[in-house]
Amino acid sequence: MDIVQIVLIGIVATLLHIILKDINPSFAFFIILITSILLLIIVIKQIGLIIQLLHSLGNKASVNSFYVETILKIIGIAYITELGSNITKDAGLSSVASKIELAGKIFILLLAIPIISAVVEVILNFIPASTAPF
Incomplete structure (x- = not known):
């Protein structure tokens, strides 16, 4: 379900950027910047799970x-x-x-x-x- 949220946030940000880039380019860029940070925050939870998995695999393999x-x-x-x-x-x-x-x-x-x-x-x-x- 997280991927649906990420895609929807990306689509909304893209549409806002397209609408605003001619009216106020700096605000349009700010939307892209905030969207990138928001998506990174959403993904960080998944990154933590991947890191834990890689650590456990490394321990099992005696790496x-x-x-x-x-x-x-x-x-x-x-x-x-x-x-x-x-x-x-x-x-x-x-x-x-x-x-x-x-x-x-x-x-x-x-x-x-x-x-x-x-x-x-x-x-x-x-x-x-x-x-x-x-």
């Missing part, structure tokens, strides 16, 4: 909680970056949106470095020392 938390942070950065970029694009500032996307990618890469290092170490442990190319 280090550091890796699960890092992956969740990466997913969070991706969604927040996309939301911010889309809102900025809606305001007509595509150059700022591209900078937000670049920053998101850099932060994701920074968080992924320990995971990439761990994967490389595991791979190198499988290769015998005498056949390693280094």
Whole structure:
């Protein structure tokens, strides 16, 4: 039932934006901004359930909680970056949106470095020392 609410809120906001963008563009953008924040608040409850599920799956698989938390942070950065970029694009500032996307990618890469290092170490442990190319 939550998806019906989300879709209806999105449709109403879209219609209001279409009506108001010629009359008062700043108020039309404000409606889109408030709608985005409202939809994010509605979805946060579902995000909490997903986080709990991923933590329990990580515990069952005996995965280090550091890796699960890092992956969740990466997913969070991706969604927040996309939301911010889309809102900025809606305001007509595509150059700022591209900078937000670049920053998101850099932060994701920074968080992924320990995971990439761990994967490389595991791979190198499988290769015998005498056949390693280094």
